[in-house]
Amino acid sequence: MDQTKQEPYVSYLEHKGKYTGIRSWIFTLDHKRIGLLYMYAIMVLFFVGAIMGLLMRIELLKPGETIMKPQTYNGLFTVHGIIMIFMVVIPGLSVVFGNFFLPILIGAKDVAFPKLNRFSWWVYIAGCILAILSQFLKNGPPDTGWSFYAPYSTTTGTNVIMATFAAFVLGFSSILTGLNFIVTIHQMRAPGMKFMNMPLFSWAIYATAWTQLLATPIVGITLLMLIAERLFGIGFFNPNLGGDPVLFQHLFWIYSHPAVYIMILPALGVITEIIPTFCQKKIYGYKAIAFSSLAIAGVGFLVWGHHMFTSGMSNQARWFFSLLTFLVAVPSAIKVFNWLATMYKGSIDLKPPFLYALSFIFLFTIGGTTGLLLGSVATNVQVHDTAFVVAHFHYIIFGGMGFAFFGAIHYWLPKMYGRMYNFKRATIAWAIIFVGFNLLYFPQFILGIEGVPRRYFDYLPQFQPLEVISSVGGFILITGLIMMVYNLVQGARKGEIAPANPWHGSTLEWQIPSPPSLENFDEAPVVKSNPYDYE
Amino acid sequence: MANNTTHTTEYRVLARVLLVLMFLTFLTISVTSYHLAAFGVTVALLIAGTKGFLVLTYFMHLKYESLLLRILVSMVFVLYAVIILITFIDYAYR
Ligand code: HEM
Ligand SMILES: [Cu+2]
Numbered sequence: 001m002d003q004t005k006q007e008p009y010v011s012y013l014e015h016k017g018k019y020t021g022i023r024s025w026i027f028t029l030d031h032k033r034i035g036l037l038y039m040y041a042i043m044v045l046f047f048v049g050a051i052m053g054l055l056m057r058i059e060l061l062k063p064g065e066t067i068m069k070p071q072t073y074n075g076l077f078t079v080h081g082i083i084m085i086f087m088v089v090i091p092g093l094s095v096v097f098g099n100f101f102l103p104i105l106i107g108a109k110d111v112a113f114p115k116l117n118r119f120s121w122w123v124y125i126a127g128c129i130l131a132i133l134s135q136f137l138k139n140g141p142p143d144t145g146w147s148f149y150a151p152y153s154t155t156t157g158t159n160v161i162m163a164t165f166a167a168f169v170l171g172f173s174s175i176l177t178g179l180n181f182i183v184t185i186h187q188m189r190a191p192g193m194k195f196m197n198m199p200l201f202s203w204a205i206y207a208t209a210w211t212q213l214l215a216t217p218i219v220g221i222t223l224l225m226l227i228a229e230r231l232f233g234i235g236f237f238n239p240n241l242g243g244d245p246v247l248f249q250h251l252f253w254i255y256s257h258p259a260v261y262i263m264i265l266p267a268l269g270v271i272t273e274i275i276p277t278f279c280q281k282k283i284y285g286y287k288a289i290a291f292s293s294l295a296i297a298g299v300g301f302l303v304w305g306h307h308m309f310t311s312g313m314s315n316q317a318r319w320f321f322s323l324l325t326f327l328v329a330v331p332s333a334i335k336v337f338n339w340l341a342t343m344y345k346g347s348i349d350l351k352p353p354f355l356y357a358l359s360f361i362f363l364f365t366i367g368g369t370t371g372l373l374l375g376s377v378a379t380n381v382q383v384h385d386t387a388f389v390v391a392h393f394h395y396i397i398f399g400g401m402g403f404a405f406f407g408a409i410h411y412w413l414p415k416m417y418g419r420m421y422n423f424k425r426a427t428i429a430w431a432i433i434f435v436g437f438n439l440l441y442f443p444q445f446i447l448g449i450e451g452v453p454r455r456y457f458d459y460l461p462q463f464q465p466l467e468v469i470s471s472v473g474g475f476i477l478i479t480g481l482i483m484m485v486y487n488l489v490q491g492a493r494k495g496e497i498a499p500a501n502p503w504h505g506s507t508l509e510w511q512i513p514s515p516p517s518l519e520n521f522d523e524a525p526v527v528k529s530n531p532y533d534y535e
Numbered sequence: 536m537a538n539n540t541t542h543t544t545e546y547r548v549l550a551r552v553l554l555v556l557m558f559l560t561f562l563t564i565s566v567t568s569y570h571l572a573a574f575g576v577t578v579a580l581l582i583a584g585t586k587g588f589l590v591l592t593y594f595m596h597l598k599y600e601s602l603l604l605r606i607l608v609s610m611v612f613v614l615y616a617v618i619i620l621i622t623f624i625d626y627a628y629r
Contacts (some may be wrong), residue, residue, distance in 0.1 A: 214611060250622055301614060302621060314628035320621070 011418065011515040029114040030518060034121050035100030036416070042088055042096065043485065045128065049083040052076050054478060057471040063461050073457035074143035079135055081146030082163060086170045087128055089401050090259055093266035095177055097408050098205045100416060102181060104509045105199045107190025107527060109519040112183040120176040127170035134162035145455060147256070150237035150248035154229050161230055164223040171216045178212030181205055192527035199507045199531045200283065203290040204269025207297040211258045215301070219255035222248065246311055253304035261300040263397060265293055267404030268335055271357050274411050275339050276532050277505040278354035279346025283532045285338040292331035299328045309380045318377050325375035332368060336361060351503070352426040356407030359434050363399025367392060370445065388448025394441045409488060414498035418514040421491025429487060432480030439473025507531045552593045559586050
């Protein structure tokens with residue numbers, strides 16, 4: 001921005017604070033460094049989880065026992081789910097890119113409570129350690145699935161207490177981050193940065209933060225109730241003790257459905273940033289997108305029962321939840337139409353971040369429409385608890401949130417490290433990932449409709465062809481993922497020096513040098529208008 | 536953090552609120568000796584709700600905060616009420 005400064009420019013990566021070396025990271029208060037720390041942890045955990053997924057796919061190459069016993073498979077899908085959900089995608093985009101970019105996007109020098117931010121990060125790591133411990137303690141990994149359904153979870157001998165406690169701790173971190181972001185958005189905006197001048201990613205983070213703050217305590221209490229039931233025999237859920245197992249499902253999904261919005265809202269926000277930049281066009285329907293984030297977060301609180309259609313809920317409740325589930329599709333569709341309208345007649349530039357954004361729309365739409373199939377009671381009864389569900393949520397979470405995460409890294413990496421990755425390799429990796437992903441999960445829609453149940457280590461011989469295609473897709477996918485990460489790491493370390501605004505973006509992060517300085521802005525920027533002003 | 540106007544509440548007010556809270560705690564315990572059946576839960580929740588309201592208003596200074604903040608906090612309670620209500624669409628008709 002200002003090239004006439006006297007002192008040499010020092011970026012946040014080179015900045016010398018109180019500590020040096022690794023301690024300058026562990027004890028950092030800089031929102032950007034904390035964002036990177038989360039990113040490294042999440043990438044490692046993602047690969048651990050992906051390898052577990054691959055092991056399951058190897059087991060499913062042929063009917064009967066292939067490489068593991070049934071109980072090992074039960075442990076694997078549970079741990080895979082716990083890692084992917086509680087440690088990878090729920091924190092996901094919001095802790096990495098929310099931390100790094102939210103303050104910059106609204107023209108602030110840090111989040112409102114930097115020490116609380118560092119504390120959230122420590123709590124997150126503590127939760128991860130607990131969860132990993134639960135795999136190795138003597139009773140064996142939990143085998144309940146990531147959803148810990150009672151009454152089985154109150155009676156199984158595996159390490160359920162440790163795993164649920166880990167999820168509880170991770171939830172704490174999530175609550176604190178949400179609180180921090182809400183206060184940041186209310187209090188730290190630069191002069192002139194009205195709510196209606198905020199970039200849409202900040203709106204998405206705002207809606208997410210409220211959901212984190214309000215929904216997470218519920219799962220916290222629920223998991224504590226489960227622990228109390230196991231330790232002291234208090235009959236909350238086990239019918240033998242006078243409890244109600246459906247109550248567990250209510251409480252669990254009152255959190256866990258909003259949790260899918262904790263995952264997906266920041267993803268929608270990232271896509272909303274990428275699209276106008278690579279079309280060089282003003283975003284279509286700014287207000288509609290901003291308010292649809294709030295609407296998704298709001299209505300998303302009221303649809304949890306669609307996970308319980310076959311659990312013996314009352315008919316009236318099934319009717320109600322089905323109706324609301326259809327309603328929540330409306331604001332999501334609003335966003336999709338706004339993106340398409342933004343692209344219309346834009347000068348589209350098919351760079352890697354935009355490729356990820358496009359494939360996001362494609363996969364998210366498949367995930368979303370199959371979600372409606374699950375949301376309607378009659379069809380739900382047919383496909384509930386089958387591979388169809390596995391396909392659906394991988395399309396939403398992985399195809400949606402995962403692809404948005406990759407898109408965000410490709411979009412913001414030049415800002416975060418001041419260097420650029422190789423475009424050609426990034427494009428090839430994207431193509432491999434996209435093909436592998438669809439091969440891996442699409443067959444599971446068909447398998448599910450044909451009745452193959454989820455969470456089984458075995459299947460009937462007639463399903464083998466599709467199962468094999470799916471497993472082969474898994475290997476293609478992981479190849480692409482490794483290539484992508486290799487390319488990103490190379491780029492961040494040795495890539496060409498990137499200009500401050502390589503994509504000609506219009507939001508605030510592109511107006512400051514790359515990588516940013518410790519305090520982001522030399523002086524607080526003054527904002528006059530909507531962020532997406534392209535001619 | 537710019538516009539934080541701090542408000543100091545008089546100790547006398549705080550002490551009075553504390554007394555009321557203690558009285559309500561005592562009440563919660565003593566009503567258990569009357570057998571109110573299903574109403575027992577209602578009464579306990581009402582008392583707890585009143586206590587929460589007092590803590591939020593005086594100890595957490597909501598009384599002196601901006602209207603926006605008060606609306607945001609009350610929305611949270613509306614949301615929880617709605618969630619509980621919806622849960623009863625299941626329990627009431629099952
Ligand atoms: C290489 C990547 C991946 C592969 C090969 C993979 C594969 C699988 C397989 C085979 C299952 C078990 C299906 C069953 O038997 O019921 C599964 C379950 C699951 N996966 Fe993945 N997956 C991958 C990535 C992800 C990602 C990125 C997420 C989340 C963001 C995710 C979330 C889940 C969840 C929540 C379950 C359900 C666990 C449960 O049933 O409790 N997976 N996955
Ligand atoms: Cu749901």
